[in-house]
Amino acid sequence: MAHSDTSRSLPVRAVLFDVGDTLWHAAAAPPPAEFRRLAAERARAFLADAGIECPDPAALARACWDAMEDAMRRARATTLIEPDYAAVAARAAAELGVRLPPKAAGQFLEAIYVSGVEGGKTAYPDARPTLLALRQRGFRLAVVTNRAFGGDRFRDDLAAAGLDVGWDAVAVSVEVGYLKPHPALFRAALDALAIEPAEAVMVGNSLAEDIAGAQALGMRAAWKRSRPDAEGVIPDFTFETVSELLAWSPLAGVAHVQ
Numbered sequence: 001m002a003h004s005d006t007s008r009s010l011p012v013r014a015v016l017f018d019v020g021d022t023l024w025h026a027a028a029a030p031p032p033a034e035f036r037r038l039a040a041e042r043a044r045a046f047l048a049d050a051g052i053e054c055p056d057p058a059a060l061a062r063a064c065w066d067a068m069e070d071a072m073r074r075a076r077a078t079t080l081i082e083p084d085y086a087a088v089a090a091r092a093a094a095e096l097g098v099r100l101p102p103k104a105a106g107q108f109l110e111a112i113y114v115s116g117v118e119g120g121k122t123a124y125p126d127a128r129p130t131l132l133a134l135r136q137r138g139f140r141l142a143v144v145t146n147r148a149f150g151g152d153r154f155r156d157d158l159a160a161a162g163l164d165v166g167w168d169a170v171a172v173s174v175e176v177g178y179l180k181p182h183p184a185l186f187r188a189a190l191d192a193l194a195i196e197p198a199e200a201v202m203v204g205n206s207l208a209e210d211i212a213g214a215q216a217l218g219m220r221a222a223w224k225r226s227r228p229d230a231e232g233v234i235p236d237f238t239f240e241t242v243s244e245l246l247a248w249s250p251l252a253g254v255a256h257v258q
Contacts, residue, residue: 010198012250014140016189018204022224023127024161029120039112046111054098061112067092080182082173085148116157123161126243131165138255142169142189150175169193181213201250207233
């Protein structure tokens with residue numbers, strides 16, 4: 001379902017993907033009470049192992065997590081600079097009278113995080129087949145995603161969801177230091193691929209972050225139809241299921257490989 005298909009002088013060589021609600025979704029997410037129970041249980045275990053005194057581990061987990069999410073929301077609405085979540089959690093702990101040094105605070109957030117398959121993340125049925133088909137056509141593949149947790153944890157979550165397709169680049173906001181739609185996050189992937197913006201297309205579910213951010217750099221962008229989060233943003237292509245990408249004109253043939 002093409003909305004527009006702006007021509008580019010350079011052939012497309014790579015496809016950049018958002019992850020959440022683009023390649024996977026929280027189809028089987030536990031109820032909030034279960035998330036809180038797991039977080040409290042892990043908080044108690046972490047604090048005991050670290051020898052940190054805390055009268056209410058569950059309250060500490062909630063306070064640190066809420067502070068992290070608040071910091072991310074503020075950053076998305078203002079500077080687009082990824083917050084220092086460890087420092088944010090350390091301050092939240094201090095307000096409860098718990099001394100949690102920044103390094104330990106970062107480890108605490110990682111410990112209480114319920115992620116991936118355990119958190120109900122399930123890949124869309126046609127996501128992996130589509131990625132493999134694009135790779136077979138010669139396109140390079142990259143992840144460009146806003147996430148407070150990266151590293152091996154995120155990559156393991158991709159693998160557990162069946163999305164381990166040999167990514168050529170992975171740009172995660174917490175690792176790069178900027179949140180979409182900041183150009184730095186897109187450029188991190190483009191630089192890793194050693195290509196120009198016009199040689200890539202972006203695929204995502206957010207008009208504000210994925211579509212507008214990519215188009216501002218000169219990329220074409222495909223929107224997985226979702227609740228609109230911006231006005232006046234016109235995707236180059238709109239789709240309902242991931243496999244529809246295979247019929248989009250920039251991706252329908254074999255990639256140009258230099």
